Amino acid sequence: MAKPKAPTAPGAAPSLRLETALALLAQSGQSPPAGEPGSPAWLQGLIDGLCQLSSRDALTGLANRRHFESVLARELDRVARAGEPALLLLVDIDHFKHVNDTHGHHAGDLVLKAVAETLLECVRPMDTVSRIGGEEFAVALPNCPPAFGPMVAERIRSRIERRKVAIGLADPISVTVSLGGAFAPQWVRSSLTLWLERADKQLYLAKQGGRNRAEFEPAAVSQVSAEEKSVLFGTPRWDAGETNDPELPPANHP
């Protein structure tokens, strides 16, 4: 890779060939960087704009696959260290090819945008929503208790099913989605590929199972369910001879 030349004076800026960058920003609808062209503040504004551009999906404005993968990788590290449960949800529009074939690609784009909007409405600000492929979306939900997974998936599924997408003069259309979810294995170092594969397997099962539904990987073996905890800490039924123990404090963690 060629060593970049740092601009030392405003006059150095043209040698950086910034026209393309400025054109890209303008074309994506972003305002040009503020400040004196070539000044450090202006250049920083331009760099920020390019970073924003390189992490977003052009059509929906969601995180693109590149950015999403970096979010997932960071989440994996956190789960391995802190043991907080994190969920990866894959969301795929059912029979999307049919939408394109019947109503045209413009309608297809409107559907993609509508699904993107609905996804953003269904999750928390801390979650990352991404368009990772043609009609495939993904949501990373950090610190998501296992019981919340199916609730979030159902919220997404039903809202998208109910949503009418206006496609110009024709009648509005609606679509359904299938979802696949997998939790990152707590305390275990996993890999990005593995996590995506596991969620993808569940998505496949949802498609196989008739679409417009969600499938989740069964709880990882290292997870301890509330039911198991209640047996572990519940009313003890000791054998005779083991009865003189003060009761252990109840499990007070989630």
Next chain:
Amino acid sequence: MSNVLPGHAARARITAITSGKGGVGKTFVSANLAAALAASGRRVLVLDADLGLANLDVVLNLFPKITLHDVFTGKHTIDEALTEVSGGFTVLLAGSGLVEYSRLTADVREMLVQTIASVAPRFDHVLLDTGAGISDVVLYTVSLADEVLIVATPEPTSLTDAYATIKVLASTQGRRAIKLVVNQKLPGTDGRTVRSQLQQVIDRYVSPGLDVPLTLDLVGEVPTDDAVRDAVRRRQLLHECYPGSPAAQAIAALAARMVPGGG
């Protein structure tokens, strides 16, 4: 199980010492159990396999230290890395802060197996002091051992994490017998209570999925003891500074049960 290592007769009995949660005294138990075994005439090696965050050297106040990292990188031989300590046993340190090993690569796996295979014939007992939790490295290290000893305290988070570890070991390694040491046992409580709590939930949720039910064997219970706190603070072995303390006696009883044919 450990088909990567030679058979029993030729080598030490390998015991993995692990815990679900950190901070339950796993390394303290490892070091003091080693000293107690050594005191009864056994040749003992403690391999600090907590590759991410080793701290046996801190517990034993070791300096200078040649570590497994130096062996892996070819700076020292394995014999130079084997350190005899005052407790009459030998330690092999992974080296603190070897963060690159917290991700288990095929190379590290291979080096661990080679290391253990090469030193095991010289000892009667090899204690693998693993990291806490259920990381790849911990699971892999445990998979090299003939038996697993879980250290837990009666505290709920420790029990929950110990149970999670037991479940994983049952399903991923086919473990059907696991040894339990209850550490920091409060006065008036009973390690058997802790064991039966764990065994009850194992019987209900783990064993039904197994060919043979999993049994938890309580092999030791170490009471909360001011002597322990003081020994840890002074970075000394319990039997050096407080040989008659209740905790030291508990560790000696545990050692007696660890010798084949004992307990």
